[in-house]
Amino acid sequence: MNRSLRPLAATAVIFALAYAASIFQFPGMFSTRVLGNFLTDNAFLGITAVGMTFVIISGGIDLSVGAIIGFTGVLVAVLIGWFGIHPLAAFAIALVVAAAFGAAMGAAIHYLEVPPFIVTLAGMFLARGAASVITQDSIPVTHEFYSTVTSTYWLMPGGGRLSLIGALMILVFIVGALVAHRTRFGSNVYALGGNAVSAALMGVPVARTTILIYTLSATLSGLAGIVFSLYTSAGYPLAAVGVELDAIGAVVIGGTLLTGGYGFVAGTFIGVMLQGLVQTYIIFDGTLSSWWTKIVIGGLLFVFIVLQRLVFSASSSRTKTFWKLKHE
Amino acid sequence: MVDTHSAAAAGDNPFVLEARGVIKIFGQSKALDGVNLGLRRGEVHALLGENGAGKSTLIKILTGAYQPDGGEVVLDGEPVRFSDPLHAQSHGIGTVYQEVNLLPNRSVAENLFLGRQQTRFGFVRKSLMEKNARELLSRYGLDIDVQAELGTYSVAVQQIVAIARAVELSGKVLVLDEPTASLDKYEVEKLFEVVTQLKQRGMAIVFITHFLDQVFAISDRVTILRNGRLIGTEPLAGLSRTDVVRMMLGKDITFAPAVTGIEERAAGPALVEFKACGKAGKIHPFSLKIRRGEVVGVAGLLGSGRTEMARIMFGADQCDAGEIRIGDKPVSLTSPVQAIAHGFGFCPEDRKIEGILGDLSVRENIVIALQGKLGWFKALNRDEQMEIAGKFAEDLDIRAASLDMPVKLLSGGNQQKVILARWLATDPSFLILDEPTRGIDVGAHAEIVRTINRLREEGLALLVISSELDEIVAYSSRIVVMRDREMVAELTGDNINPSVIVQAIAAQHETVAAEGASV
Numbered sequence: 029m030n031r032s033l034r035p036l037a038a039t040a041v042i043f044a045l046a047y048a049a050s051i052f053q054f055p056g057m058f059s060t061r062v063l064g065n066f067l068t069d070n071a072f073l074g075i076t077a078v079g080m081t082f083v084i085i086s087g088g089i090d091l092s093v094g095a096i097i098g099f100t101g102v103l104v105a106v107l108i109g110w111f112g113i114h115p116l117a118a119f120a121i122a123l124v125v126a127a128a129f130g131a132a133m134g135a136a137i138h139y140l141e142v143p144p145f146i147v148t149l150a151g152m153f154l155a156r157g158a159a160s161v162i163t164q165d166s167i168p169v170t171h172e173f174y175s176t177v178t179s180t181y182w183l184m185p186g187g188g189r190l191s192l193i194g195a196l197m198i199l200v201f202i203v204g205a206l207v208a209h210r211t212r213f214g215s216n217v218y219a220l221g222g223n224a225v226s227a228a229l230m231g232v233p234v235a236r237t238t239i240l241i242y243t244l245s246a247t248l249s250g251l252a253g254i255v256f257s258l259y260t261s262a263g264y265p266l267a268a269v270g271v272e273l274d275a276i277g278a279v280v281i282g283g284t285l286l287t288g289g290y291g292f293v294a295g296t297f298i299g300v301m302l303q304g305l306v307q308t309y310i311i312f313d314g315t316l317s318s319w320w321t322k323i324v325i326g327g328l329l330f331v332f333i334v335l336q337r338l339v340f341s342a343s344s345s346r347t348k349t350f351w352k353l354k355h356e
Numbered sequence: 357m358v359d360t361h362s363a364a365a366a367g368d369n370p371f372v373l374e375a376r377g378v379i380k381i382f383g384q385s386k387a388l389d390g391v392n393l394g395l396r397r398g399e400v401h402a403l404l405g406e407n408g409a410g411k412s413t414l415i416k417i418l419t420g421a422y423q424p425d426g427g428e429v430v431l432d433g434e435p436v437r438f439s440d441p442l443h444a445q446s447h448g449i450g451t452v453y454q455e456v457n458l459l460p461n462r463s464v465a466e467n468l469f470l471g472r473q474q475t476r477f478g479f480v481r482k483s484l485m486e487k488n489a490r491e492l493l494s495r496y497g498l499d500i501d502v503q504a505e506l507g508t509y510s511v512a513v514q515q516i517v518a519i520a521r522a523v524e525l526s527g528k529v530l531v532l533d534e535p536t537a538s539l540d541k542y543e544v545e546k547l548f549e550v551v552t553q554l555k556q557r558g559m560a561i562v563f564i565t566h567f568l569d570q571v572f573a574i575s576d577r578v579t580i581l582r583n584g585r586l587i588g589t590e591p592l593a594g595l596s597r598t599d600v601v602r603m604m605l606g607k608d609i610t611f612a613p614a615v616t617g618i619e620e621r622a623a624g625p626a627l628v629e630f631k632a633c634g635k636a637g638k639i640h641p642f643s644l645k646i647r648r649g650e651v652v653g654v655a656g657l658l659g660s661g662r663t664e665m666a667r668i669m670f671g672a673d674q675c676d677a678g679e680i681r682i683g684d685k686p687v688s689l690t691s692p693v694q695a696i697a698h699g700f701g702f703c704p705e706d707r708k709i710e711g712i713l714g715d716l717s718v719r720e721n722i723v724i725a726l727q728g729k730l731g732w733f734k735a736l737n738r739d740e741q742m743e744i745a746g747k748f749a750e751d752l753d754i755r756a757a758s759l760d761m762p763v764k765l766l767s768g769g770n771q772q773k774v775i776l777a778r779w780l781a782t783d784p785s786f787l788i789l790d791e792p793t794r795g796i797d798v799g800a801h802a803e804i805v806r807t808i809n810r811l812r813e814e815g816l817a818l819l820v821i822s823s824e825l826d827e828i829v830a831y832s833s834r835i836v837v838m839r840d841r842e843m844v845a846e847l848t849g850d851n852i853n854p855s856v857i858v859q860a861i862a863a864q865h866e867t868v869a870a871e872g873a874s875v
């Protein structure tokens with residue numbers, strides 16, 4: 029098996045085992061109703077994590093995503109609540125603002141040669157600060173569009189509800205996977221993560237790709253902010269604090285190498301689902317503190333980083349020489 | 357000698373790509389000082405010079421990787437300014453850079469077509485790309501899984517992929533910067549077939565190498581640089597090897613005499629002994645004794661297990677059976693740290709990946725292994741470091757503007773010398789050298805052969821892996837031959853000569869006395 033598939037396979041196996049164990053303990057967890065909630069509750073995290081996957085594959089990191097979720101949530105709430113703009117228009121504005129913000133971070137990373145960690149950390153403070161300047165409080169959104177959207181769902185067999193935002197997350201994952209694995213942009217992202225110098229000499233447009241990557245991540249965070257505002261029907265400047273770390277965790281657990289160059293969007297989906305599974309388990313159990321989520325995720329992260337280290341160092345020495353000499 | 361073949365004189369075959377009076381300055385030093393290079397359609401143009409002469413810098417300017425500080429690049433008679441390699445590519449100029457490793461994390465197919473994948477509705481046509489990749493590589497006699505990551509293949513395969521990629525990209529000009537450094541004889545023949553075809557199709561090919569035989573085998577004209585200056589451009593037909601070497605070095609050199617079969621000194625017990633050491637899937641168990649004051653040469657094709665053997669000897673890989681003895685004590689050897697403590701040194705084959713710490717200075721790169729051996733509590737101060745680094749830089753003729761410059765800025769051959777210096781500085785008792793002369797110019801090549809002989813006389817035990825048979829017979833006291841990951845022969849005395857080695861490499865198992873092979 030292709031070695032970069034191994035961490036992904038491990039994640040899938042662990043997820044299947046954990047799910048099976050949970051079902052064994054709480055048969056109620058085996059239902060499309062639980063699955064539906066799963067998807068809805070984690071939609072904003074999943075959407076963010078797709079963008080984060082691209083960033084990490086390219087060898088970067090984006091710490092600003094949680095702050096952008098908070099900021100777009102507030103922006104949307106303000107545009108709707110204070111200025112009476114239609115939610116769809118407000119969403120469009122929010123996405124454009126987020127995209128521009130991401131493009132600016134990408135440009136700073138490429139042209140000023142500042143490490144992504146620093147640039148996006150600054151971006152995080154900036155976005156969080158801007159949201160808090162607009163308001164300190166939670167701004168509720170009351171608009172019939174919101175109630176329509178939140179009450180729209182598809183009935184799944186078994187009575188579960190696939191909400192609009194849950195479906196949106198799945199759509200984002202599918203499109204994300206296609207873009208990563210099937211387009212030139214996707215190839216360029218992997219190329220940057222593999223070896224930026226080689227990539228440049230091979231003719232990868234490094235500047236454009238870097239800017240696009242951070243634009244994509246910020247735009248998806250903006251979308252996650254919109255989803256979060258639909259989910260909570262409010263905008264709050266301190267919403268989604270720490271989500272950047274959850275997203276990074278989901279990406280790494282999903283088999284993407286933190287040092288870049290290897291990874292799968294589908295793996296990130298399992299990573300998100302695994303986090304959701306732990307939360308659901310805690311809810312079903314009822315006695316555990318929700319902090320257990322963090323502890324379990326922390327433990328899993330550790331296991332996965334060690335696992336990747338083993339897989340990639342074990343097979344890094346060149347072994348294949350399928351060299352067919354044709355002695356004429 | 358000055359170029360008399362100007363564009364005007366050869367009106368019927370004008371230059372496709374030309375460097376005119378190109379100057380490149382790095383910090384204080386001029387890497388190129390008014391260099392001209394003119395490439396004609398349908399020629400193979402060799403670009404020669406010592407390590408650090410400026411060859412790679414010149415082609416980086418021609419292909420847009422660097423911008424010149426003076427002079428100009430002229431394409432089809434029009435001055436151009438390539439902003440980056442992509443821009444040059446779009447004008448039909450394909451390049452294999454000396455340092456480029458392509459992308460180890462991507463599939464072979466993708467490495468071949470990155471940047472120009474065919475798409476349909478915005479999606480890359482993967483299966484078409486893979487089909488094309490297979491076809492393309494078959495022209496080089498390479499039949500591999502193109503979906504596999506490039507990094508899982510040997511350096512030679514990667515090099516062929518890089519060449520195939522550049523050939524595909526180049527409509528007019530193909531630039532090959534030391535493409536043959538990690539290829540064996542058959543692979544070089546394949547490459548030359550392709551180059552000859554391209555030449556017949558009217559392409560201009562720049563060929564940089566330190567193998568003079570290859571220059572004479574395929575080139576039409578030659579341009580020689582020395583210390584960033586143009587020495588001349590000449591048709592190769594009128595030149596002898598000695599002429600070429602004299603132009604490169606500015607003096608004649610004496611080649612190390614072709615000694616055959618240095619007396620095996622039976623004297624002395626073994627310094628290190630490997631008894632039936634092997635590693636499943638990598639190398640069959642081998643047994644070998646290495647004594648003080650002898651050089652054991654290791655011959656064999658690429659991928660025959662030579663490097664795997666060296667890695668086991670240095671503790672970089674562990675053997676899963678067998679025993680290692682130093683003197684007559686069995687020792688454990690599970691990491692390079694232990695190996696260094698035993699007085700071993702290892703100069704790896706692939707300096708780009710395993711050897712050079714690019715951002716550290718030349719001085720730090722030289723002293724790092726010594727420092728590791730002394731332990732961090734006996735830190736060498738700067739002056740001591742300077743003295744040690746200075747001594748080896750002089751001994752090996754390392755050309756660096758300053759010992760404090762990052763080693764990645766040195767020319768390829770000089771980086772190789774830095775690694776050699778690193779291990780010599782540790783004053784080892786057993787030194788393993790994997791292809792020590794790869795990418796090293798003729799002058800320094802002779803110097804390294806002399807150094808190996810000197811070290812042997814000083815009583816070191818050496819194991820030297822080399823693909824160059826003339827070279828290996830010049831310093832080996834014994835030669836072991838590897839084939840298909842197995843030690844198949846051990847040659848001594850009169851058998852140390854190239855034709856016997858070739859036989860041993862190529863022969864079938866039963867025809868070679870397999871002494872010393874699996875016990």
Ligand SMILES: Nc1ncnc2c1ncn2[C@@H]1O[C@H](COP(=O)(O)OP(=O)(O)OP(=O)(O)O)[C@@H](O)[C@H]1O
Nearest residue numbers: 382387407408409410411412413765766767768769
């Ligand atoms: N980016 C850089 N910064 C500073 N100095 C450099 C840089 N690139 C090259 N040099 C210096 O320019 C000189 C020419 O280097 P170049 O790589 O062109 O040599 P070369 O002829 O290709 O040698 P080799 O045969 O060893 O590959 C060397 O002295 C090198 O140290």
Ligand SMILES: [Mg+2]
Nearest residue numbers: 412454767768
């Ligand atoms: Mg060079």
